[in-house]
Amino acid sequence: MNHNFPIKSMQEAVMREGCAVKLGLYIHIPFCRSKCSYCAFVSAAPRDDQEMDRYVNAVMTHIRASSNMARNRELSTIFFGGGTPSLIGGKRLALLLECIFETFSIADNVEITLEANPESATAELFQHLTPLGLNRVSLGVQSMHDEELKQLGRIHSVATVERAASAIREAGIPNVSMDLIFALPGQTVRRWEDTLQKILRLTPDHLSVYGLSFEEGTLFHRLNQKGRLEPVLDETYVRMYNRTRDLLTTYGFWHYEISNWSRPDRECRHNLIYWNQDEYLAFGAAAHGLFDGIRHAFISEKETYVRFHEQHQKQRDRLYFNPELLAEYKRLDVEEMASDVMIYGLRLIKGVSIDRFINRFGYSPRDRWQEAIDKFERQNLLEQKEEYLRLTPQALLISNEVLQYFLD
Numbered sequence: 001m002n003h004n005f006p007i008k009s010m011q012e013a014v015m016r017e018g019c020a021v022k023l024g025l026y027i028h029i030p031f032c033r034s035k036c037s038y039c040a041f042v043s044a045a046p047r048d049d050q051e052m053d054r055y056v057n058a059v060m061t062h063i064r065a066s067s068n069m070a071r072n073r074e075l076s077t078i079f080f081g082g083g084t085p086s087l088i089g090g091k092r093l094a095l096l097l098e099c100i101f102e103t104f105s106i107a108d109n110v111e112i113t114l115e116a117n118p119e120s121a122t123a124e125l126f127q128h129l130t131p132l133g134l135n136r137v138s139l140g141v142q143s144m145h146d147e148e149l150k151q152l153g154r155i156h157s158v159a160t161v162e163r164a165a166s167a168i169r170e171a172g173i174p175n176v177s178m179d180l181i182f183a184l185p186g187q188t189v190r191r192w193e194d195t196l197q198k199i200l201r202l203t204p205d206h207l208s209v210y211g212l213s214f215e216e217g218t219l220f221h222r223l224n225q226k227g228r229l230e231p232v233l234d235e236t237y238v239r240m241y242n243r244t245r246d247l248l249t250t251y252g253f254w255h256y257e258i259s260n261w262s263r264p265d266r267e268c269r270h271n272l273i274y275w276n277q278d279e280y281l282a283f284g285a286a287a288h289g290l291f292d293g294i295r296h297a298f299i300s301e302k303e304t305y306v307r308f309h310e311q312h313q314k315q316r317d318r319l320y321f322n323p324e325l326l327a328e329y330k331r332l333d334v335e336e337m338a339s340d341v342m343i344y345g346l347r348l349i350k351g352v353s354i355d356r357f358i359n360r361f362g363y364s365p366r367d368r369w370q371e372a373i374d375k376f377e378r379q380n381l382l383e384q385k386e387e388y389l390r391l392t393p394q395a396l397l398i399s400n401e402v403l404q405y406f407l408d
């Protein structure tokens with residue numbers, strides 16, 4: 001079929017690919033036991049069990065009200081993110097999973113991910129979830145040195161990480177990811193490499209490795225503003241990143257996204273939905289979704305989100321996109337969607353498929369961004385390999401400088 005003609009709406013772009021397009025589902029759990037020094041996410045400690053029960057009930061009410069959203073579509077991924085989803089315990093998470101299964105069609109090979117922190121990743125937690133198909137855990141490790149964990153404001157120790165890793169393996173979870181942070185204030189390249197070596201002994205299938213940034217609203221940002229906490233030198237940052245790439249490649253990991261490495265066939269399929277700008281529904285306070293060409297986010301005020309669902313539990317004409325619950329609702333036009341596909345897709349080491357881009361939008365990236373692409377190719381920051389346009393290795397650490405040119 002020849003799609004090489006302009007299209008007018010986002011719906012048309014979605015329809016061209018039809019039901020074959022993957023559909024994900026994200027649930028946000030906005031609870032954490034305490035606040036880490038570098039964290040700008042929406043999360044707070046739960047007051048008591050009742051607060052967590054009410055939140056889970058509200059999310060289930062929202063899910064049931066949205067059964068019409070994915071007719072004729074199967075969920076290919078389910079992701080519990082936060083916050084600290086493992087904190088609410090196996091019984092509540094199992095209720096949420098059962099509610100999803102009752103409401104939507106589920107693909108046979110669905111990927112179900114739980115973000116967990118070491119102190120709450122226990123055998124008891126997994127007893128509730130592995131029978132329901134939990135098959136991926138993303139463990140927030142961050143460092144394998146106790147004093148660095150303390151500096152980050154984490155409440156776990158290296159010993160807790162090791163216990164959690166054993167519990168996950170004993171539960172038979174086939175895909176285990178671990179999150180790490182490098183470029184901590186005062187950290188040396190050797191110290192960082194030591195964390196990597198120690199984490200590799202725990203045999204993860206996937207690693208997400210991010211450089212520390214000083215986000216506004218965090219303790220680290222305030223200390224930095226007062227001159228009491230300095231980031232590592234740029235040169236140290238680059239050496240740490242390059243060392244990560246070399247070491248993980250040596251150990252058989254595939255570098256598939258700027259900050260993510262996996263064993264063969266262990267990429268995070270849910271995050272690939274984000275990077276490919278496929279569709280995903282979202283549930284919970286502060287959860288973000290993309291569906292039917294509409295980028296949306298729900299309000300971050302937990303109590304308002306919960307009360308709304310408590311008051312509208314019996315109402316039949318409730319909607320997924322309820323105006324009272326939305327903090328953002330933006331119908332993307334085709335040009336905006338095409339920009340997002342470039343900006344997110346170029347984060348993938350493989351790059352953006354030009355064929356798929358043409359199929360979705362009716363023109364090639366070169367038709368719209370010829371000047372920028374030529375310039376970056378001359379500077380050896382972008383290259384085309386077969387049907388993929390991608391960043392070169394030397395562009396990975398300055399990706400934002402390249403990506404901003406695809407904003408419009």
Ligand code: SF4
Pocket residue numbers: 031032033034035036039040041043082083084117140
């Ligand atoms: S556990 Fe994660 S989400 Fe919670 S405060 Fe720490 S970094 Fe933020």
